[in-house]
Amino acid sequence: MDVERRDIEIFLVLAGELHFGRTAELLRVSQARVSQTIRTLERRIGARLFDRTSRRVALTAIGQRLRDEVAPAHRQIQEAFERARAAGRERNTVLRLGFAAPAVADLIADRLETVRAQGFHVQVKEAAFDDPLRSLRDGDVDALVTLLPEPGVVVHTEPLVLAVAAKHPFARKESVSLEDLTRDTVLRAVWPPQLPWTTPAGRPIELGRAPGTIQELFLAVEAGEGISPLAEHATRYFARPNLAFVPFSDAPPVEWSLVWREETAAVRALSSTR
Known part of the structure; x- marks a missing residue:
């Protein structure tokens, strides 16, 4: 049986509040939407989930069991999505930046400070001398400043x-x-x-x-x-x-280029900074 995530949320909130009006207010939907969702779930399950009178709303035995079994799984899903969102936020605000020549980090210090001033955290890492692109291939850095003939954005030139x-x-x-x-x-x-x-x-x-x-x-x-x-x-x-x-x-002149595997917000900030 296919059940929408929103339908599960409506059921769980109503199971906790036992009040159609408060449930609608908390979820910012109409009370009619709450009633329709519960009726649809009961029709698909083939049993009543709530006993409803003019004075009270109560879970049936089947409703209680459904709540007890669904609530932990729903909580795990919510926590998983939150962890994913947190990882996404960190990924877009932290830039692990590799350098084929660490001294170049000093040479573009003004550019890095401009990026940090925009709210990004730059972690400077030294790339392997014998294979600078390895750190990028292995995912150890998000972007790399290198002399290798890779398409990228020139961030520094020198004789x-x-x-x-x-x-x-x-x-x-x-x-x-x-x-x-x-x-x-x-x-x-x-x-x-x-x-x-x-x-x-x-x-x-x-x-x-x-x-x-x-x-x-x-x-x-x-x-x-x-x-x-x-x-x-x-x-x-x-x-x-x-x-x-x-x-x-x-x-x-020698051209140091910024290259990357995936363009994140932090990479865009550095590549567009002058």
Whole structure:
């Protein structure tokens, strides 16, 4: 037997109030609606649920048993819906934001403060260096700021620099060009952002191993294993005595993009903030 949720609510409230007028007032429906609903339920069940006289309303034995069996299940359904609504509210007001480079959180601090001022709570998380998108795929973050060639909203741009060992010949240059990338092994290349790994002139770039962390990358560069194009903020956040950062003379700016799996209210707030 199909029973509407509203019909169940009307029955349970009437079973508690034992008054058609108060039931109608509490549920903000007409008294006629309450009477019609009870008559329909009794017709479908094939038995009276309430004894009604001009002076009183009382549950029948069948009505009492129905109330006792339905009320706990109805309460569980209501609590389940409330938990779902609470989760939905939290999901739309909390933003778990991953960063492929944690320092970028500082670089877009004004943008994050603007989002927080709108009532959203931003939780900053560090994404894995070797696979930044993993945290997004696994659902550990709601959105990610990354350099990877993913469609998204650009939230920060900065110049490209080349990390080299302090004793490397490039360390004595005022600037390097993208064509210089063919003159050594390139580690963890930020540029070019996608295949093929070639310079603007079409010359192939030799890629070296992929270090698992940023510190491993720097150690490899310092040891002379290769060179590494990086975003310019590395010169301020990762200054090291055995490392040099050389600006590019012809590289396009590095673009940090915000990407996400599902557009929540918090994601929309961050992506639209300037």
